[in-house]
Every structure is written in structure tokens, then in C-alpha cells.
Amino acid sequence: MSTAAALLILAGASLALIGSIGLLRMKTFYERVHPPTMGTTLGTGLVLIGSMVFFTLHESRPVLHEIVIGVFMTLNTPVTYMLLLRAALHRDQTEYSKQSN
């Protein structure tokens, strides 16, 4: 059973790694926003589920406090990415208008 927990964590870590590789590989900023989302959504989710499974087995009582991180991450990552995207659009527009002047 703890192998199953470890495999869940490995799957989450692989998603985080692929997301970070995507951050490295994509050509423009707007494309780069997408891959790291993998690590923050499903990657974090799988690691948290793995952690819940492991601690529930290890302490032989339900350990659910990982849900707090899960709820927190699902609420805050969209907010930061939206802010960042708006900031990037704003900066690109001001730069563009400067060039055309």
C-alpha cells in the first residue's frame, strides 16, 4: 500500500517536472504560462493524495490535513496566473505603444 502512495507521489512529481521543462522549452511568455499549471493542479493533487494515503496508513487514523493545502493551491494559483498574465499584457501594450510613437 505504501508503494501505491509512493507511485502517486512519483506521478505528481513527474507532472511537476514536465511542467517545469515546459516552462524552459516554450518560446513566448504566453505559452510559458500553461505548463507550470500542471505542477500546481494535478501534480500537487497527486502528491497530496499520496501523502494522505501514506500518513493514514502510517498513523492508522485518517490524516486529512493535506486537503487544506489542496484547497489553498486550487484557489490561489489561478489568481496569481491571472494577475501575471494581465501584468504581461499591460507591459507588452505599453512597450508596443512606445515603439509606434
Added chain:
Amino acid sequence: MRRWLPYPILSVALAAAWLVLNQSVDAAHILLGVALGLAGGRILAALQPPHRRPRRAAVALELFFLVLADIVRSNIAVARIVLNPRQKRTAGFLSVPLELRHPAGLAAVACIVTATPGTSWARYDAARNIVTIHVLDLLDEEEWVHIFKQRYERRLREILE
């Protein structure tokens, strides 16, 4: 009831979060959690957010699982894109005219779209009610608009409006 629990869902969630964080169901922790929940509800009421009690719990639950499935699916799709960089694809912005106007619904759609890898919420024009989304793999614009409107917007309107 209205006075003490203006936001019952929020209060229950705060109390539950307190208990889960402390990992105990002692009487003392339950008392503290209840106090926290009541205080949180009162504080939010003092901020006077636009108030609308969500209806149709079944649709909300359906939406939750739909979003979960979409997140898993788009994670796989984006992983594929990252691992085969040579594959031809076009990234671009996409404008979607909305019918949804409720601020809570707009916030929910924005969070759903951004939390799904491959799409993110870029800009919202409040005057014309048009949203601009950046899509990593923009194969068929019509289809994206259709998915967006049918999957999320329709259900959120059912829940909120």
C-alpha cells in the same frame, strides 16, 4: 439565523479547516472552530460582497467533477505538447462573448479556465461582456467557444442566476 450565520457555507468550511489543521475533535477545538466560523461569517458580512445564495447543489457537484476530469485531460494534453515540441500547433488568443454576468460566476469561470493547463483567462471587457482567453493548442476556435459555453457557462448560470 441570518444575523449569526450570514454565510453558512463559509462558516462551516472555516470550522472544518480549523479541525482538520489541528487534527483533533476535542471539545475545545470544536468550540474554537465554531467561534472562528462565526467570526469569519460576520467579518465577510461586514465587507458586503455581492450576495447570492447558490442554488442547485447537484449541478454544482456535476460541475466540480467535470472540472476535475477536464484538469486531468488537459494535463495529459499539455504533457504531450511539452514532450513533443516539434508537433505543429498554434497558440493564440480567443475571444468569447459571455452571457454570464454575476461576478461570482465570472470569478468561478476565470478560476476554472486558468486552473486548467492549456487555457488561461487573459482579459475581461466588462462593457461588452467579452472575455479573452489564451489557448496553448488552438486547433479549432469554434470548438473551444462551444466547449467553454456549454460546459462551464451554462452550468454556472443555472447555479447562480
Added chain:
Amino acid sequence: MNAGLPGAILMLAQVFLALAMVCALYRLLRGPRAQDRVLALDTLYVNAMLLVLTFGIREATTLYFEAALIIGVMGFVSTAALAKFLLRGEVIE
């Protein structure tokens, strides 16, 4: 969870997360623009948070959980603040 197959899998997961942090760090140093760096910082802290969680699982203690939660909260606040700073614009120009 240290010995045997689960321990080995967990070790591999930690290596993956460390590599992910290296990728994010490279993007952070390389840029090219401020928004890329902020995005990289965000990715870096999420990966660091996951790494701390896996350390907690290796040591079989829930103490690391609080550390991970703090990293998450602080990272969110700092990324939001930096994005807001970029949005105001003129300060950087």
C-alpha cells in the same frame, strides 16, 4: 518510508522535483523579461513545497506539513505582490 521499493520510488520522485526546481531556476536566471522571472519564481516555490512534503513522508513525520503550508502561503503572497508591481508598470520603466 525509507527502505525497499517505496523508498526507491520516493527517492526518484525527489530527484524529479529537484530537477524541476533546476529548470525553474534556470528560467528565473535567464528571464528574458520580468514576467518570465516571476512565473519561474512561482514554479520554483511550488516545486519546493512538493519537495518539502516528500521529505516529510520520508521521515514519516507530519511536522513538514506546516512548513509546506507556509511555503505555499508565502509564495502566493509574494507572486501576487510581484505581479501587482509589474502591473503598475511605471516603476520598472
